[in-house]
Amino acid sequence: MAFSKREAPNCSLCPYQKNCLFSYLDKSSQKEWKEIRIANRFRKGETIFHEGENPPGLYVVCTGKAKIYKTSRTGDQLLTRVEEPGDLLGHRSLLAQENYSGEATAMQETVVSLIDTDNFFNFLNKHFNACLALLKALSLDVRRGEEKARDIAYKPAKGRLSEILVRTMHKNGSPVYGKNLDSQPSLREGKLLVSGYKRKELAEMAGLTVETTVRMIRQFEKQGLLKKQGKDLQILDEKRLRLLSGNLS
DSSP: OOOOOOOOOOOGGGGGGGSSSGGSSSSSHHHHHHHEEEEEEOTTTTTEEEEOOOOOEEEEEEESEEEEEEEOOTTTTEEEEEETOOOEHHHHHHHHHHHOEEEEESSEEEEEEEEHHHHHHHHHHHHHHHHHHHHHHHHHHHHHHHHHHHHHHOHHHHHHHHHHHHHHHHEETEOOOTOOOTHHHHHSSSSSESSSHHHHHHHHHHHOOHOOOOOOHHHHHHHSSSSEEETEEEEOOOOHHHOOOOOOO
């Protein structure tokens, strides 16, 4: 399928609006943002863009998830990021005017919006608040990279895997990372799941080997922190997992 206006979701009704650049725009900017977007729907495993390609514009994840990974000369893949609704894709390459340094693939059915290069830079020239929002997004990218480097250098393996499980756990399709479950009874009910991730992907995000990740998941299961539920992991003790991760929020 090709990108089209018909596939573009309505930003004003989007449940992920607060995570997106759209939320930082004033009303006139929001109106133009909606007018210049086109979108496409990708099935699980479909490629959004290839490593080495020239960016055609700015991508935004509207629904679903996309992973960014690099491929070595021997064919091995290293997952570097997972982007969720509201996150930007390929923006650093676009702004640096470089070809993509990694490949983006849909991890499940995913809708991605695109604003082509000319429209996007014209938009930035007219709307100063969009420039500030983009700077914030880039700053968050830098912070995420610094935190990952720090964790790999100083945090023990259990803490790193726990952090990834906390970051990726969902309830009924909604991420709960950073939320206080005690103060929100609706989040205490039902199951907390880590779903849609292969053990290899969890290992890569934590900076661990697959063997170490599988072994620690077994340990967590014996300790009552989680249990396997088909291909998913059900979190049984969210508090203890956060303590292990060092994320107490």
